[in-house]
Amino acid sequence: MPNKQTPKSQWGISYGELVWREFVKNRLSVIAGMFIIFLFIVAIFAPFIANDKPYVVEIEGQRYFPLFRHLGAIDYGVLLAGVVAVVQLILIRRNKKRVDPSERGEVLLKQIMISAGVIVVGLVLLYLFVPRRLDATNYHAMVESGRAENAVFAPIPYGYARTNLSVREQPPSRRHLLGTDDVGSDVLARLIHGSRISLSVGFVAVGISVVIGVVIGAVLGYFGGRVDFVGMRFIEIMMAIPQFFLIITVVAFFPRSLLNIMIIIGITSWTMDARFIRAEFFKLREQDFVQAAHAQGIGLRSILFRHMLPNGVAPVLVNATFGIAGAIFIEAALSFLGFGVAPPTPSWGQMLSLGVTTTGRFLWWLSVFPGLAIFFTVLAYNLVGEGLRDAIDPKLRKAA
């Protein structure tokens, strides 16, 4: 029986809806948000947009689907995550109309758990069953020589790892819309695939830093006293070494991989989150609802994270959006310096580093396009963060 507690007419507006309504008033932030969604769509469908394998091809009268057979577990996994995210959004919209506000939190939590379960099971299945064979066939050559017919290629018929030394360092042309790099790979194809690295680094690194920051900040803020003193000294030490120096120190000693870079950025950027949460919890722990939860004998973990956290999470949310922009920048900078993922995995920062060759020649298309990609992505996240902050902070709302 839905709606048993509150009649639908009295549902009122939730905090999330309030923030959302303020947020959409800021046109620039909304456009930036749409740009980020567009980037995610590009990242999810990257192998379908830029690939040197055709969707379908006829070889000696038989029809093959090389692109789909060549997709790896990661490609399918990303698609799955995309589908789950869309389903999640639809469910949230539906809840708004049907579920009683007091139960929404529970329902949402249940849905997130189910989605996470679907993703985990899906990833395991993919890992087990997706064949990881390498298809080195050059379909372009086959089509040209007439061995293959009726081939339908992706809109950008180049893969990110395809090298072709006969067309190296070519400026933009009809064949290669954004030119080619030092080994003759198509810049546009690499840009499209590179979006995956940037977006995932931003998300995972900030996810890690928010979790660490929230837990440490909550503990320090709730207990105060000696725990807080020791914790704050630790935070001070973390903040004393400039973050980029700390990161390259770690990079020097640890093996370089995408996961390591995400973790490194995550574990070096949680200090702000921890300080925000600590400050909020200092205020919150004196309040009646926390005392009441205590009196009811609710467990510590529940008090900290289910009762107090939702009331103090707003600044962290805003900081996380700026944090994503920062993490994308740091990854690009590391890759630019050559400390990032190893080629041929495409990364915007690594592509940018090819803009000036070792002999000092300036290849403008290798500087302008990856640079613009990083710039617009960072700008979009910063704009969304700005919009979110204006929407959340009621003091600024009045002043503006």
Place this chain on the structure above:
Amino acid sequence: MGTYIVRRLFLMIPTLIGITIMVFAISRLAPGDPVSLALGPGGEMDAERAGAVVEAQRQLYGLDRPLHEQYATWFWRVVRLDFGDSIKHHRPVSSLLAERIPITLMLNLSAFVIIYAISIPLGVLSAVKHKKLVDRMTSVVLFMLWSLPVMWAGQMLIGYFTGPAFVDWFPPAGISSNYADRLAFFPWLLDRIWHLVLPVVCISYTGFAYLTKQVRAGMLDNLRADYVRTARAKGLSGSVVLWRHAFRNSVIPVITIMATLLPAMFAGSVIIEQIFSIPGMGLLAFEAVTTRDYNVVMAVAVIAGLLNLIGLLLADIAYAIVDPRISFEGKS
């Protein structure tokens, strides 16, 4: 004042120890042992003799002793500014650092002065013309500058201002020309400035975007405050109200922003010094990481932390000088 500074200096000691512990921990948590890394993969030596060589090396560097002892030895050497030798340069790390740090400081300090010199008037102007065209334009431009990746900006500047692509106005690399030693002081200075234009532009624009925004916000708050209305009501002239009342109060928080700007600028110098081949601490760090010159990496991390702490201390002292409400003898 003196006692205040001394007390602050003493408070830095535990943080410094913490920094060294952290750097040491990173170096020892990493997979692989420094000896096998230094010796590289074994050649055609038989296992027994190879093992003996590794063991001898471990003893030589004290790696066979417990961790806290290793840390204590290392820390004691760090206190005496002995960071060991650089593998790449075959010289003591401390003498390398002594050469490199002044260059980085010069770069960052000149950027620092420029940031404050431009940001403060611009922020004040923006606040006075609140919501007018000037304000909106500066806000948009600054926001874009704030998001502009510095390696891209640097590369574009090199590409378009140092070579055949557009104009050839500035040198693409280094901090002085080959013939700089033979120049008299003023030509030498001009040469130096000519080399520093592009890198300093790159270092300053992010901080300058950030600081202007803060100055503007502070000014807006103060211009709305009651005491400003009172001052106006008394019949004081607009410029007196602006500069003597509102501005003086807005400038205080701006000084604390130094504390946020400094670490960001140090971090940026790794990228900028690499792009412009400036032989400072950042480039040293970059080369050390690429060549796995561990002593240098650890030394640079410790020194970067130390310089940062000194910056914070200076910011606090400046704050205490500017704001009469803060007493030197009060509780920290």
